[in-house]
Amino acid sequence: MSSKINxxxxxxxxxxxGNGRWATQRGKPRLFGHHAGARRVREIVRACxxxxxxxxxxFAFSTENWKxxxxxxxxxxxxxxxxISREAKALLDEGVRVRFIGDRxxxxxxxxxxxxxxxxxxxxNSKVHLTIAINYGGRDEVSRATKRxxxxxxAGELDPESVDGETLARHLDTYFLPDPDLVIRTSGxxxxxxxxxxxxxxxxYEFIDxxxxxxxxxxxxxxxxxxxxxxxxxxxVTT
Numbered sequence: 001m002s003s004k005i006n007x008x009x010x011x012x013x014x015x016x017x018g019n020g021r022w023a024t025q026r027g028k029p030r031l032f033g034h035h036a037g038a039r040r041v042r043e044i045v046r047a048c049x050x051x052x053x054x055x056x057x058x059f060a061f062s063t064e065n066w067k068x069x070x071x072x073x074x075x076x077x078x079x080x081x082x083x084i085s086r087e088a089k090a091l092l093d094e095g096v097r098v099r100f101i102g103d104r105x106x107x108x109x110x111x112x113x114x115x116x117x118x119x120x121x122x123x124x125n126s127k128v129h130l131t132i133a134i135n136y137g138g139r140d141e142v143s144r145a146t147k148r149x150x151x152x153x154x155a156g157e158l159d160p161e162s163v164d165g166e167t168l169a170r171h172l173d174t175y176f177l178p179d180p181d182l183v184i185r186t187s188g189x190x191x192x193x194x195x196x197x198x199x200x201x202x203x204x205y206e207f208i209d210x211x212x213x214x215x216x217x218x219x220x221x222x223x224x225x226x227x228x229x230x231x232x233x234x235x236x237v238t239t
Contacts, residue, residue, distance in 0.1 A: 008052030009181035009227050015059045015195055018187030018211030031075040036213035038083050047217040048128045051224045055129045059195050063137035084114040095127030101173035102136030138197030145171035182227050186212045
């Protein structure tokens with residue numbers, strides 16, 4: 001089956017790359033760029049309803065990002081806490097439901113508590129579904145899902161012969177989300193960096209040179225608009 005899409009992507013996922021380079025270009029420390037990038041998130045979330053985007057998933061911190069300097073990691077964790085505290089009321093008032101994906105085991109207790117509170121606070125919202133990936137990696141996610149499946153099989157709760165793709169998908173962090181229609185990566189890098197590996201099997205990709213702190217509503221709208229002109233074949237031959 002092949003057809004023009006002719007509609008906005010329902011679910012957009014974004015790899016928000018380039019904060020550090022943006023800061024370096026301005027003679028500032030990398031954390032200056034991360035703070036600018038966090039402010040940009042607000043604009044993009046607010047743009048979603050007008051663009052027909054119901055679900056937005058953003059890659060905030062990967063399982064590999066722990067390899068960065070201790071100063072940068074600590075600064076990012078502080079930024080996440082500040083972002084949640086500062087934006088919670090606005091997200092609630094604007095109808096945004098927030099959920100987090102990733103392994104929380106390595107995150108500090110205060111951050112996890114704030115994440116839990118924001119998820120609970122916005123649980124009844126449905127205008128935009130914002131999912132934030134923190135300490136997330138696609139391979140790690142699949143590994144954790146597989147362990148959950150194995151425990152259920154061992155406990156006699158799951159017949160191993162019944163396990164298929166849908167079974168695994170229900171055990172992923174993103175079990176509550178539709179698969180992304182469009183994945184955007186900023187900063188000129190053309191790789192997916194272990195982000196939503198399972199879920200993005202048939203997503204459309206857009207790699208752009210713009211650094212994340214410069215990514216704005218107009219750029220977002222242009223990409224969403226161009227999405228409708230693509231053909232999605234899902235493995236079929238064009239007729």
